[in-house]
Amino acid sequence: MSSSRERNAPWKAGKKGGPRPFNRKPDNVSDDWLWGWHAVSAALANTAREHPMRLLATAERAKEIEQRFGRQKILETLDPQAIGNNLPAGAVHQGVALRIPHLQAWGLDAFEPRPGAVLLMLDQVTDPQNVGAILRSAAAFGASGVILQDRHAPKLAGALAKAAAGAVDMIPSARVINLSRALEELAELGWRAVGLAGGADKTLEQALDGTPTVLVLGSEGEGLRRLVAEHCDDLARIDMPGGFESLNVSAAAAVALYEAARTRG
Numbered sequence: 001m002s003s004s005r006e007r008n009a010p011w012k013a014g015k016k017g018g019p020r021p022f023n024r025k026p027d028n029v030s031d032d033w034l035w036g037w038h039a040v041s042a043a044l045a046n047t048a049r050e051h052p053m054r055l056l057a058t059a060e061r062a063k064e065i066e067q068r069f070g071r072q073k074i075l076e077t078l079d080p081q082a083i084g085n086n087l088p089a090g091a092v093h094q095g096v097a098l099r100i101p102h103l104q105a106w107g108l109d110a111f112e113p114r115p116g117a118v119l120l121m122l123d124q125v126t127d128p129q130n131v132g133a134i135l136r137s138a139a140a141f142g143a144s145g146v147i148l149q150d151r152h153a154p155k156l157a158g159a160l161a162k163a164a165a166g167a168v169d170m171i172p173s174a175r176v177i178n179l180s181r182a183l184e185e186l187a188e189l190g191w192r193a194v195g196l197a198g199g200a201d202k203t204l205e206q207a208l209d210g211t212p213t214v215l216v217l218g219s220e221g222e223g224l225r226r227l228v229a230e231h232c233d234d235l236a237r238i239d240m241p242g243g244f245e246s247l248n249v250s251a252a253a254a255v256a257l258y259e260a261a262r263t264r265g
Contacts, residue, residue, distance in 0.1 A: 032101065032102070033097055033100075033158060034158070034161045034168075035094070035096065035097040035158075035161075036092065036093060037061070037064075038166040039166055040055075042167075042168070042170065043100055043168075044069050044072075044098070045169070046169040049169070052074060052099060052100040053074070053101075054097075054098070055097075055098050056075075056078050056082075056083045057097075058077070058079065058080055058083070058096070059077050061094075065096070080095060088158070102156065103169070105173060105174055105175045106145060108147070108174055108176070108185050108189065109189060110174075111174075111186075111191075112144070113189055113191050113212035115210060116263075117213070118144060118212075118260045119144050119147060119186075119215070120143055120146045120215050121214050121215070121216045122146065122147070122153065123179055123216060123218040123225055123228050124153075124218065124222065124225070125220075126152060129160070129163045129250075130220075131148075131153065131154055132162065132165075132167075132168075134217075134249070135156075135160075136163070137254040138253075139166075143171065143257060145171060146174075147173070147174045147175075147182060147214070148174070149176060156173060180230075183216075183228070184231065186214055192234075193213070193214040193216055193233050194207050194208065194232060194235070194236050195217075195228065195234070195235045195236070196218070196224070196235075196238065196252060196256060197235045197236070198223070201235075202234065203236060203238070204236040204237065204239070204256055207236035209263070213260065215257070215260065216229075217249055217252060219249065238259075
């Protein structure tokens with residue numbers, strides 16, 4: 001008797017007659033693919049992007065793309081299953097996928113430290129869904145950009161870009177090797193750093209003062225690393241009167257960005 005996993009697997013006939021599983025691409029294919037309508041349309045609209053290598057769409061999505069962006073020479077019209085076969089298993093592509101070079105990362109000196117400006121810095125936040133949700137919140141609350149660690153952060157593509165719903169192309173991002181050194185450089189440029197820490201004495205409302213601020217968030221398990229925390233000008237906690245001890249890092253980022261926006265307002 002076959003297992004439920006075997007019964008539910010997608011199959012197609014092989015050349016010699018017997019069934020064989022679809023050849024799905026490995027998960028690292030997501031490194032240079034975007035999928036989902038919001039992610040793909042934002043990338044096509046972004047003039048800072050290099051030329052795409054492949055654009056796959058269903059017939060219906062192909063019409064939408066042509067209406068919005070004009071005729072695309074590289075567009076391939078495929079059925080949903082054929083599009084999915086180019087992507088990691090389970091990718092919800094909504095009838096469109098785009099293979100495109102990565103966005104150029106910003107230098108730290110490109111972020112202008114104007115009054116009320118806010119940057120987000122993520123200390124070893126590695127989950128693509130969380131980073132994507134954080135980018136989405138950053139776009140919603142008008143953040144100036146997001147700073148990621150080069151080796152301990154996911155690529156801004158694939159599942160992350162889908163979760164970000166187009167924000168990958170709306171929010172500038174920088175990638176740095178060492179977060180502590182980056183905080184030193186940002187301080188010289190006129191930025192003040194506030195690290196989020198559950199045990200801090202100050203609330204975030206008390207720590208924010210309307211000056212150009214880098215909000216530094218750590219991973220859910222470890223929080224801010226010691227050296228990164230030591231390079232912050234202040235540590236602050238999100239006030240939670242309900243008594244619950246912690247928030248998901250993407251939820252914490254949304255609350256912190258809202259508080260910062262309120263301070264600006």
